[in-house]
Amino acid sequence: MNRSPTKSTARFSSLVPAPIHPMQARLLALVAAHRFATTTQLARLTALEYASSASALRQTQRHLASLAQQRLLTSLERRVGGWQGGSAVTIWAATTRGQRLVAVDEGEKVPRRQRPREVSTTFLDHLLAITEVRTSIEEAVRQEADTEAAVALEPECWRTRLGPSGQPQVLRPDLAVTITSPAYEDRYLMEVDRATENPGRVIATCWRYQEHQAASSQASDGGVFPLVVWLVPDDRRRHRLERAIAHSTGLLRDLFRVIRLDQLPTLIHGGPAAIPTPQPTNQVGQ
Numbered sequence: 001m002n003r004s005p006t007k008s009t010a011r012f013s014s015l016v017p018a019p020i021h022p023m024q025a026r027l028l029a030l031v032a033a034h035r036f037a038t039t040t041q042l043a044r045l046t047a048l049e050y051a052s053s054a055s056a057l058r059q060t061q062r063h064l065a066s067l068a069q070q071r072l073l074t075s076l077e078r079r080v081g082g083w084q085g086g087s088a089v090t091i092w093a094a095t096t097r098g099q100r101l102v103a104v105d106e107g108e109k110v111p112r113r114q115r116p117r118e119v120s121t122t123f124l125d126h127l128l129a130i131t132e133v134r135t136s137i138e139e140a141v142r143q144e145a146d147t148e149a150a151v152a153l154e155p156e157c158w159r160t161r162l163g164p165s166g167q168p169q170v171l172r173p174d175l176a177v178t179i180t181s182p183a184y185e186d187r188y189l190m191e192v193d194r195a196t197e198n199p200g201r202v203i204a205t206c207w208r209y210q211e212h213q214a215a216s217s218q219a220s221d222g223g224v225f226p227l228v229v230w231l232v233p234d235d236r237r238r239h240r241l242e243r244a245i246a247h248s249t250g251l252l253r254d255l256f257r258v259i260r261l262d263q264l265p266t267l268i269h270g271g272p273a274a275i276p277t278p279q280p281t282n283q284v285g286q
Contacts, residue, residue: 020070023049024063028072032094032102033153034131036076036124039064039090041135048142064092072098076117091128122196129192129261130174133231136261137177140268144181149268152176157189161215171212176226179268186271187226195237199244202230206245210252227272230258242278253277 023046030045031037037045043053043060050056067073076091094102119127134151141149157176163169173189180186189209193202209228216225232238241258245251257275259267266274 031092036127037131044135136264140265147181150178188229189226190229193232228256245278246280
């Protein structure tokens with residue numbers, strides 16, 4: 001995924017029918033990349049372009065309304081849970097026309113996706129949570145001087161290796177994140193967990209990550225495998241996954257972190273050392 005506003009605007013300037021504001025091109029690119037995003041998330045992602053958060057929200061609403069009038073975006077009025085606390089929000093998705101304008105690279109095809117209104121509430125919550133993670137990363141990076149975040153979404157963030165029999169084995173994280181500054185570079189593969197799966201399935205996924213990590217000496221990133229971060233909705237889920245990881249014999253605890261969304265800035269600012277590795281402690285209520 002291209003996170004550069006300058007490149008994004010340049011790509012769309014010759015493809016979107018006039019008149020379209022450069023910020024509308026950027027918003028369209030963001031929505032198409034994430035599949036779904038709320039008005040507030042989009043205002044936060046583009047907040048640096050405005051004098052205040054109130055101005056960002058007001059202008060974003062105006063631009064989104066214009067994109068909808070041009071039939072490039074469509075809106076859903078849905079009640080979503082999790083990080084929004086079950087509130088009703090306006091959710092945006094790119095129309096087929098909008099997706100075509102985003103697919104500008106030579107040979108790139110418009111992705112085959114469900115119609116926005118056919119997506120289940122559970123899957124919608126998951127996709128919006130991914131958008132929220134990206135938004136929180138961008139906000140955290142703004143607080144650090146000379147620091148940048150490169151965020152890749154599916155399928156660009158997927159990693160493939162050949163298995164023992166030569167068959168491709170694919171890791172499918174929700175996001176791949178690289179935080180860079182003059183002093184360091186931190187890499188993360190992130191899984192957004194909505195507490196809908198049995199911990200046993202999470203551990204099975206952890207083993208797949210460890211298998212890829214074992215083969216990372218042959219990888220293109222110099223053998224340095226990213227830290228795997230599970231983002232969970234609450235402490236109950238965090239303790240449960242931490243204990244499952246810690247009690248899985250042979251699983252490398254140092255390869256994983258389990259955090260709540262509100263702990264993400266701590267990870268971005270302090271790096272892997274700022275979050276403890278999963279420990280085999282007993283937690284009340286598990």
